[in-house]
Amino acid sequence: MSIWDKLFGGSNNRSSKQIAHDRLKVVLIHDRANVSPEVMNHIKNDIIEVISHYMDIDKNAMEIALENDADSVALVANIPVNNMRHDAGRRR
Amino acid sequence: MSEVIVITSGKGGVGKSTTTASLGVGLAMRGKKVALIDTDTGLRNLDILLGLERRIVYTLVDVAQKRVNYGQALVRHKKYSNLFLLPTSQVADKTAIEPEQMKQLVDTMRHEFDFILIDCPAGIEQGFQTAVIGADWAVVVTIPEVSAVRDADKIIGRLQAVNKDIKLIVNRIDPQMVKAGTMLDMTSIDDILSLPCIGQIPDDREVINASNQGIPIIEWNNTAAGRAYDDVVGRICGEDIPFKPFETEGFFARLKHVFGH
């Protein structure tokens, strides 16, 4: 910090407060993403229910998982489709 | 109506016991009948912070295991006659008390007290379960550091899983560092944890000075931390107390810092 920053209490660079804030946000996304297997199962069943309105899917081969990379978390689903439903377009 | 509040944090050493002692005294000063329960079995501290360490006869472990009634183990505060401590054992360990025993005890004590404050040990093991089970809501204490806020978030997840309401206290804030942008402030912690905050306690050397003498800092209403705790007590009692900005040193004091070293 320059003497000027010290006197007036400011700095143009990203403050360590801001850095702490940003690091925390990312860490907590990862921590919170450690969802229990039961919750993952609920999510899976809910997805099956919704998708089944439109498509005939292979429930047993379906996989869902949370995938982390450096600064984000994604819910990734792999859902094999056996058949489209004829009436899919008529819902809603 | 009685209220049972657990004071918890996840990370150790952030000020749970200091907070429990001051909130207890503050509620007692407002005429409430208060019991403080130390659940940090094996590492008890609340007796020291309240200046009651030489009056302990029985402990929470004796009560939980039904050797004595809770009334026999309660230690009355020397100055505030409506404030009581239920100390824990310094020799037993956390497995000596089952969560279910604690729940039963708290539900019995509710009939006698306006407030029961439970001082939780650090960590997320059985001691945490025991401390939390009987509480109506929780105070989560944290300090403005990445590691402490992260641990607080973990505890918050556990508390929400058992449907406890949670309020936050941010302890050991250094107003000058916040002003200089080198410390997280209450707003940024609020933003991350998204919980209502009921206290912002400044870092204050007088806390140690007071605890040396077995005096909870809230008794010293000329100290910054003491006044901040008094505001928390008011908020717990339902008063609408705005958050005051901290006093930081002025321009000339900063000049002195710059040229002083």
Ligand SMILES: Nc1ncnc2c1ncn2[C@@H]1O[C@H](COP(=O)(O)OP(=O)(O)OP(=O)(O)O)[C@@H](O)[C@H]1O
């Ligand atoms: N606002 C404050 N300003 C300065 N010092 C403080 C403040 N709050 C707490 N302390 C100091 O921090 C230390 C830890 O406090 P305390 O024992 O209350 O924490 P704790 O969370 O109960 O710890 P543990 O996890 O070991 O039970 C003590 O030395 C205490 O005096």
Ligand SMILES: [Mg+2]
């Ligand atoms: Mg403690």
